[in-house]
Amino acid sequence: MKLLGFLLLVAGWLIVLSALVLLASGGLRVAFVLAGAGVEILGLVMVVRAHMGGERP
Amino acid sequence: MMPPRATPMSEAATGLCMLFILLVPLAATGLALINTGLGRSRSAAYAMFSSLCAMSVAALAFFVCGFAWQGFPGGAAHILTVGGKPWSWVGSGAFFLRHVTLDGSPPSLVALLGIVSVGLAALIPLSAGADRWKLGPICTSTALLAGWTYPLFAHWVWGGWLAQLGTNYGLGQGFLDTGGASTVQVVGGLTALAITWILGPRRGKYTSEGMPSAIPGHNAVFVLFGCMLSLLGWWGLNAAGAVLYQGAEPGMAVLVAINTFFCAVAGALTAAVVTQARFGKPDASLTANGWVGGLAASSAACLFVRPAAAVAIGLAAGILVVFSVEWLELRLSVDDPGGAVSAHAVGGMWGLLSAGFLAHVPGTTDSQQWLAQLVGVATLVGFVLPLTYGLNWLLDRFRPHRVPREGEREGMDMHELGAGAYPELVTHGEEFSGR
Numbered sequence: 001m002k003l004l005g006f007l008l009l010v011a012g013w014l015i016v017l018s019a020l021v022l023l024a025s026g027g028l029r030v031a032f033v034l035a036g037a038g039v040e041i042l043g044l045v046m047v048v049r050a051h052m053g054g055e056r057p
Numbered sequence: 058m059m060p061p062r063a064t065p066m067s068e069a070a071t072g073l074c075m076l077f078i079l080l081v082p083l084a085a086t087g088l089a090l091i092n093t094g095l096g097r098s099r100s101a102a103y104a105m106f107s108s109l110c111a112m113s114v115a116a117l118a119f120f121v122c123g124f125a126w127q128g129f130p131g132g133a134a135h136i137l138t139v140g141g142k143p144w145s146w147v148g149s150g151a152f153f154l155r156h157v158t159l160d161g162s163p164p165s166l167v168a169l170l171g172i173v174s175v176g177l178a179a180l181i182p183l184s185a186g187a188d189r190w191k192l193g194p195i196c197t198s199t200a201l202l203a204g205w206t207y208p209l210f211a212h213w214v215w216g217g218w219l220a221q222l223g224t225n226y227g228l229g230q231g232f233l234d235t236g237g238a239s240t241v242q243v244v245g246g247l248t249a250l251a252i253t254w255i256l257g258p259r260r261g262k263y264t265s266e267g268m269p270s271a272i273p274g275h276n277a278v279f280v281l282f283g284c285m286l287s288l289l290g291w292w293g294l295n296a297a298g299a300v301l302y303q304g305a306e307p308g309m310a311v312l313v314a315i316n317t318f319f320c321a322v323a324g325a326l327t328a329a330v331v332t333q334a335r336f337g338k339p340d341a342s343l344t345a346n347g348w349v350g351g352l353a354a355s356s357a358a359c360l361f362v363r364p365a366a367a368v369a370i371g372l373a374a375g376i377l378v379v380f381s382v383e384w385l386e387l388r389l390s391v392d393d394p395g396g397a398v399s400a401h402a403v404g405g406m407w408g409l410l411s412a413g414f415l416a417h418v419p420g421t422t423d424s425q426q427w428l429a430q431l432v433g434v435a436t437l438v439g440f441v442l443p444l445t446y447g448l449n450w451l452l453d454r455f456r457p458h459r460v461p462r463e464g465e466r467e468g469m470d471m472h473e474l475g476a477g478a479y480p481e482l483v484t485h486g487e488e489f490s491g492r
């Protein structure tokens with residue numbers, strides 16, 4: 001789950017970059033940047049949850 | 058956007074800028090005191106000692122290769138053409154500062170500012186790893202931060218593709234960051250988060266059911282004095298950044314200083330009021346975190362907002378930091394003794410996002426500035442966090458970060474240094490009794 005979370009973080013960032021490069025200015029670009037940020041939030045939630053389940057010293 | 062400094066400045070401007078930069082180590086001194094005061098008494102000497110080591114390693118790593126990769130506005134860089142637009146990805150200068158004439162020129166001042174700023178960034182993770190992070194891994198992790206992670210992102214922000222978002226894609230003035238809210242504060246804060254995850258919580262911090270127990274800092278005077286010292290350093294950091302990275306005239310340092318101060322006081326007062334309302338009395342350590350959170354937030358837009366907006370940014374930063382500290386500790390099991398993740402990462406991100414709505418560069422339109430700021434924050438979370446976590450995770454595989462159990466019990470002073478900060482005090486370990 002931890003690895004998947006980090007992969008989602010990177011994937012979200014790549015969506016943001018792709019939106020900048022591939023989409024002309026306008027609502028579609030904004031929507032895809034927001035979607036990329038949403039994917040990052042999902043990845044962050046997964047990474048956080050993965051670390052909450054760790055063994056306590 | 059005002060052009061960054063690539064042309065020579067007058068002697069007076071150079072002298073003022075030099076003065077601003079020489080103030081920056083006071084921010085590091087303040088943070089070191091805060092880190093020490095918020096840790097245990099049996100790790101106090103080690104906290105200051107490791108701060109000194111981290112600053113030294115950071116300065117050397119930045120000298121060896123960091124500045125070559127960060128570069129300076131108008132300097133040599135590797136540029137990719139993506140979709141017909143130039144994307145400046147990384148500086149291509151020579152190692153060991155060989156491509157810079159150290160004569161007071163803007164590139165030499167940028168190099169000096171980088172050397173002191175990266176030391177400040179290196180102290181932020183120390184706060185999160187207090188009482189359990191070994192010295193060797195601290196130095197190695199700091200070298201990675203100062204030699205690669207910080208310079209790469211600093212290049213993107215100050216001259217690289219994030220700064221070019223305005224000219225390439227029409228996103229406002231490009232990513233705005235006057236004094237290092239992203240490069241110093243958020244990069245340091247996210248590294249702190251990675252370190253807390255890799256180290257795990259201090260022994261005795263959480264019960265087997267996951268309930269946190271309070272481990273209060275040992276010296277509130279250190280913490281509050283550190284806050285006051287750090288203000289001086291932040292004045293220097295933000296003013297020097299405004300002149301060197303944003304092309305402001307040195308006289309604009311007045312606006313920068315007022316905004317920086319108002320962000321800090323608003324953050325601290327808000328934290329004091331919120332903790333008074335919730336707990337019956339104001340909490341000194343959370344108020345200190347509110348102060349630092351306000352300072353971190355101020356670094357983004359201090360050149361581009363009016364003082365009233367700076368107060369609003371500081372107020373929101375104070376609230377965010379207080380609730381973030383509680384959320385991280387109680388709900389997410391993140392043991393961050395100094396509140397570094399909240400004050401620097403959360404405060405810094407808030408400052409960056411608020412700049413998208415509140416900043417205004419005179420004589421320009423600000424269309425979609427918020428989107429440029431969002432892209433910058435998305436890059437921090439989606440690229441810098443995995444990068445810094447991955448580097449420190451790999452390092453932990455080869456050389457474990459965490460001190461052995463007995464080291465944590467006897468305290469980092471005795472275990473790592475062989476002598477305590479307060480030899481007249483008996484080391485106690487009541488939180489380990491019965492375990």
